[in-house]
Every structure is written in structure tokens, then in C-alpha cells.
Amino acid sequence: MLASTRYLRPHSLVEALEALQAAEGQARPLAGGTDLLVAMKDGQIRADLLVDLWWLRPPLAFIERTESAIRIGALTTMSELVGSSLIRSSVPVISEAAAQVGAWQTRNLATIGGNLAAAVPSCDLGPPVLVMDAKIICQSARGHREIPVESFFVGPKRCALTSDELLTAIEVPVEASQNWGTCFLKLGRRKAVSLALVNVAVKVVLWEDQKTVSKVRIAAGAVAPTPIRCRAAEQVIQNEGINERTLKAAAKVVMNEIAPISDLRASAEYRRQVTGVLVERAISIAYQRAQANRTGHGRGA
Amino acid sequence: MEHSGSAQYEVCFEVNGQQVHGKVPPTKMLVDFLRYDLGLTGTKKGCGTGECGACTVLLNGKPVNSCLVPVVRCNGSTVMTIEGISKTELFKRIQEVMVQSSAFQCGFCAPGMMVSLYALFVVNSSPSEQEIRNAISGNLCRCSGYTKIVDSAMRLAKGVNLVGSR
Numbered sequence: 001m002l003a004s005t006r007y008l009r010p011h012s013l014v015e016a017l018e019a020l021q022a023a024e025g026q027a028r029p030l031a032g033g034t035d036l037l038v039a040m041k042d043g044q045i046r047a048d049l050l051v052d053l054w055w056l057r058p059p060l061a062f063i064e065r066t067e068s069a070i071r072i073g074a075l076t077t078m079s080e081l082v083g084s085s086l087i088r089s090s091v092p093v094i095s096e097a098a099a100q101v102g103a104w105q106t107r108n109l110a111t112i113g114g115n116l117a118a119a120v121p122s123c124d125l126g127p128p129v130l131v132m133d134a135k136i137i138c139q140s141a142r143g144h145r146e147i148p149v150e151s152f153f154v155g156p157k158r159c160a161l162t163s164d165e166l167l168t169a170i171e172v173p174v175e176a177s178q179n180w181g182t183c184f185l186k187l188g189r190r191k192a193v194s195l196a197l198v199n200v201a202v203k204v205v206l207w208e209d210q211k212t213v214s215k216v217r218i219a220a221g222a223v224a225p226t227p228i229r230c231r232a233a234e235q236v237i238q239n240e241g242i243n244e245r246t247l248k249a250a251a252k253v254v255m256n257e258i259a260p261i262s263d264l265r266a267s268a269e270y271r272r273q274v275t276g277v278l279v280e281r282a283i284s285i286a287y288q289r290a291q292a293n294r295t296g297h298g299r300g301a
Numbered sequence: 302m303e304h305s306g307s308a309q310y311e312v313c314f315e316v317n318g319q320q321v322h323g324k325v326p327p328t329k330m331l332v333d334f335l336r337y338d339l340g341l342t343g344t345k346k347g348c349g350t351g352e353c354g355a356c357t358v359l360l361n362g363k364p365v366n367s368c369l370v371p372v373v374r375c376n377g378s379t380v381m382t383i384e385g386i387s388k389t390e391l392f393k394r395i396q397e398v399m400v401q402s403s404a405f406q407c408g409f410c411a412p413g414m415m416v417s418l419y420a421l422f423v424v425n426s427s428p429s430e431q432e433i434r435n436a437i438s439g440n441l442c443r444c445s446g447y448t449k450i451v452d453s454a455m456r457l458a459k460g461v462n463l464v465g466s467r
Contacts, residue, residue: 007310007327009373033369038350050328054374079363103439104417105354108363109370192438193352 002040006049013059013139016051017166021141023049025163030054031075031114034106053113053166060113060168063087070172074113078102081112091172093128093182093201100124100184103192113167116152119159119226120195126153126227127201128184129170130219136160137169146171153226177214179206181289183282187274189265196222197266198274202282204242204290211291213241218250218279223258223271232257233279242287250283251276314375316341317385325372332356332367335382343383343412347441354440357413358382364420366439383412386419395419398453406444414440418454427458
């Protein structure tokens with residue numbers, strides 16, 4: 001029960017990491033609380049100890065640019081991502097997704113680290129970090145490591161973090177090319193306060209001619225045990241470029257490479273159809289944005 | 302240092318412009334502290350899971366679901382509830398347009414809805430319809446269908462000059 005859980009207010013990251021290590025898997029880090037506290041109130045998750053990371057917002061909430069990457073602290077809220085001109089100009093697929101999480105109130109609490117580490121298959125920041133080839137930075141009392149995002153999601157609500165590890169930052173490599181665009185699309189049962197029944201992210205990089213595809217990334221969530229890259233669909237676009245025919249071909253291919261299930265939000269068949277539609281739409285929008293020579297500026301629906 | 306769930310944590314923070322002190326278990330949520338410890342029952346409990354917005358308050362100026370904020374996190378912070386914002390000029394203008402159109406029916410969503418609208422108008426005195434809808438997207442209303450709430454907010458956005466009035 002939530003009421004009998006012990007609680008730690010850490011005064012430093014080191015203190016938090018040592019507490020997690022000492023708890024030997026019986027502690028949970030608490031970020032925004034919009035997911036974990038709900039699950040604990042419900043009895044779905046039990047923890048002996050809550051380590052409240054909100055007190056570590058300095059140093060764990062930040063958005064900064066280095067020479068080669070954009071770095072985002074794990075405790076950065078969705079609202080902070082949406083409000084950041086650096087994110088909107090350099091990693092707009094992340095702000096586009098963050099803007100569609102929950103509602104205004106949720107976004108003032110929910111964090112990027114919490115969204116990724118909870119590893120719900122429909123997590124809205126999953127597809128964006130996949131298409132941006134992000135690195136997930138984690139720390140523990142034993143040291144730190146970097147996990148490439150494609151190894152981060154392991155299964156439904158399971159990620160590669162060990163029980164004594166904290167996700168502390170997300171690093172997105174700066175795209176060298178000028179001509180790229182991204183798009184994030186989400187379908188929920190309503191326009192806000194909805195888990196995605198399908199979400200999709202696409203990144204398209206063009207050569208200088210602003211027509212030929214140099215690189216494409218497609219990722220989908222809520223249609224497999226984890227958010228996934230849709231590599232077969234990527235191949236279609238990579239090999240054949242972007243036109244009406246290849247969009248339809250990519251959509252068809254993606255429908256076969258996902259593994260949706262039926263649940264209370266939608267049937268597997270509906271999810272399969274919708275993924276095809278959203279992938280086609282997202283590639284088209286990302287392509288237009290790449291051609292406009294703007295880096296996919298947009299805030300979503 | 303670690304505390305057990307039932308141990309008491311001292312907190313000190315500002316609610317509606319006044320310092321409050323308390324001793325709370327660390328897993329007590331802000332909504333319960335406001336309602337039971339401070340008697341500020343304007344903030345409502347609808348779902349307890351951050352999905353209905355009836356418990357919306359401003360934490361350091363930002364609307365949050367107080368059912369998901371442990372009170373201990375508020376230490377050193379500023380909280381504004383419906384009781385606090387209803388004393389402001391801005392609130393009275395929002396309230397006026399809502400009353401004129403009979404926008405609210407049972408009124409249960411109203412405190413949370415008004416906190417969200419107030420927070421919107423504080424940063425944006427002339428929001429578009431989409432911005433209004435986004436601002437209240439976390440406030441469920443089971444009675445009204447939202448139409449009059451949105452229309453009234455739009456009338457306010459287009460009409461009255463709110464600069465300098467809080």
C-alpha cells in the first residue's frame with residue numbers, strides 16, 4: 001500500500017544511487033509520479049522504498065547543447081520540453097510527442113526519464129528517441145553506462161536498467177545534414193488524457209538536392225511488446241525513395257512487421273490498419289518538412 | 302535520511318499567499334492536505350489518478366493534479382488553490398463571462414476548470430480556441446459538453462483587455 005511505503009528525500013544523486021543499491025530491488029525511483037503513484041495507489045506496484053528524484057531536479061533537469069549532441073536530463077518535464085526553443089528547433093520530434101502526453105497538468109509533472117524508464121509499450125517518447133538514434137545515459141553506485149536506444153526497451157514495462165540504476169540523461173546526436181524533417185503522430189481514444197493506441201515517429205534525411213532520401217527512420221509504439229523500429233518499412237523508402245507508390249508499399253510492409261494485440265483500447269486489426277495509415281502520413285509530413293529546409297518544426301495536434 | 306511511510310515530515314510552504322506549516326506522512330498527497338488539514342475544500346477529488354483535473358491547483362504557477370503531488374514536495378514552494386485565485390481581478394472577469402452564459406451546471410468541475418483557465422489567461426491574455434481547448438484538456442466536465450465554457454473563454458479572449466489585471 002502506498003501509505004506504508006518508506007520514502008527518501010535524497011540530497012544528492014550519490015545518496016539516491018546508494019539507497020537504490022542498498023534496497024536490492026525493493027526500491028523504486030519516483031519522478032513525476034503520474035505513472036508510478038497511480039500504479040501504487042492501485043496496488044499494481046508495491047515498493048518498500050520510494051526514492052524521490054524530484055529533489056534532484058537540479059542537477060537532473062536540463063536541456064543543453066554540446067558540440068555533437070543535445071542532452072536532456074531525465075527529470076525534464078514534458079512542459080519544459082514543449083517550451084524549449086532548443087528542443088523545438090533541434091529535436092522537434094521530442095517536443096511534438098511531449099505535447100501530446102496526457103494534458104497540461106500531467107505535462108507539468110511527467111518527465112522524459114519516467115516516460116522512457118516505465119517502458120510502457122505505448123510510451124509517447126519511445127518512437128521519437130528511436131528515430132533520433134538516442135543514447136540513454138544511466139548511473140548507479142557502480143558507475144555509469146550508455147545504452148543505445150535500440151537496446152533500451154526489453155519488454156512491456158521492462159527496460160534495460162538494473163534495479164540499482166537510474167536513467168539520468170538522454171543524448172541525441174546532432175544531425176549533420178541541413179535537410180531533414182521529422183514527424184510524430186499519435187492516435188488515442190480521444191485527443192488528450194489518452195494512452196496511444198498507436199503512435200509513430202519518422203525521421204527523413206535528404207541529400208542536398210532536397211529530394212533523394214539519404215536516411216530514413218521509422219518507429220512505432222503500442223503495436224509490439226516495446227516501441228520498435230520498423231526496419232522493413234525503412235528499407236522500402238531507403239531503396240526506392242518517397243512517392244505515392246512507395247508510401248503505400250511502406251505502409252503495407254509496416255503492417256506486416258508489427259505485432260499488435262487487442263486490448264481495451266483497440267483491436268489488433270484496427271491497430272494494424274492505423275499503423276499503416278499513420279506511417280504513410282508521418283513519412284509524407286517528415287518529407288515535406290525536410291524539403292522546406294526547416295528541421296521539422298511542429299507541435300503536434 | 303529515510304523515513305517510514307507513517308513517520309511525519311515537516312513541511313513549510315505558501316498556500317494562497319500565506320505560510321503554512323504541517324507534519325505529514327511523506328505519501329500524503331497535496332489534495333488531501335489542502336482539503337483535510339487546511340480546510341480548503343474548493344479543490345475537489347474526482348479520480349485520484351490525475352485524469353479528471355478536478356483537483357487542479359497551481360504549484361509554482363503551473364497547473365498540476367494535486368492528487369499526484371506528495372505534500373513533502375511542496376516544501377519551499379507556492380501553491381494557489383481556487384480559494385486564492387478567486388480573489389483576483391482576472392478570476393472575476395473569467396467568472397463573469399461564465400456566469401453570463403451559465404457555462405457550468407453541477408459545478409463539480411468548475412474549481413479545477415477555473416484554475417486551468419486562470420493559469421492560461423495569466424500567460425496569454427488572448428488565447429485562440431485551440432489554446433483554450435488545450436488549456437482545459439485535462440479538466441473533464443460530465444455535464445456541459447464544454448461548449449459554453451470554451452465560447453465564454455473565447456469571448457473574454459477577444460473582448461476585455463486583461464493586461465495588468467490580476
